[in-house]
């Protein structure tokens with residue numbers, strides 16, 4: 001188990017060693033799908049971590065909204081309580097959108113990347129929506145594995161910054177506001193809090209999949225960084 005070192009006390013520590021061992025066909029399908037997408041992302045982006053973050057965060061912001069929508073509709077049909085899942089999933093979607101809004105301040109998407117995002121959003125939204133209808137458990141497991149990979153990618157991004165291959169500039173104003181970072185916060189601080197967000201999503205989604213599988217959750221949920229109550233900055 002590896003614990004990342006922190007640069008600011010308010011940034012929660014991240015357990016980098018968390019991995020859900022696939023159990024059953026649904027888990028293996030989710031893991032295989034995730035690893036296939038990981039290979040595609042590694043091939044397409046290589047070490048362009050800012051651009052990787054932009055494209056992948058447009059995808060990452062989809063599952064929470066799909067899960068919230070379908071859970072909302074299920075609760076209406078069954079006239080039952082959601083156990084807090086809907087707000088959790090909507091918050092996840094908003095948090096991922098804030099990751100995107102932060103990284104477009106760091107790297108500008110190319111025209112080709114914008115076209116990729118358009119196509120991928122249609123395909124991924126429809127595919128994930130269908131998967132969630134068929135097996136919400138597998139859908140949450142997919143997100144849990146996506147988030148495991150996100151933690152790894154942001155750890156590589158940190159190494160890129162620490163080894164000087166990417167300049168560690170000032171944190172964008174939107175990030176300082178959203179994560180309540182100090183005025184002198186850097187891009188490295190931003191990547192640390194984003195990675196902590198991803199670790200939290202990882203554990204929440206694996207936990208939801210475990211609940212739907214009728215199994216006890218294997219790991220404790222990683223702490224969530226502090227976020228601004230109002231995500232819009234004052235003009």
Ligand SMILES: [Fe+2]
Pocket residue numbers: 057060095096099150198
């Ligand atoms: Fe994210």
Ligand SMILES: [Fe+2]
Pocket residue numbers: 060096147150197198201202
């Ligand atoms: Fe995430």
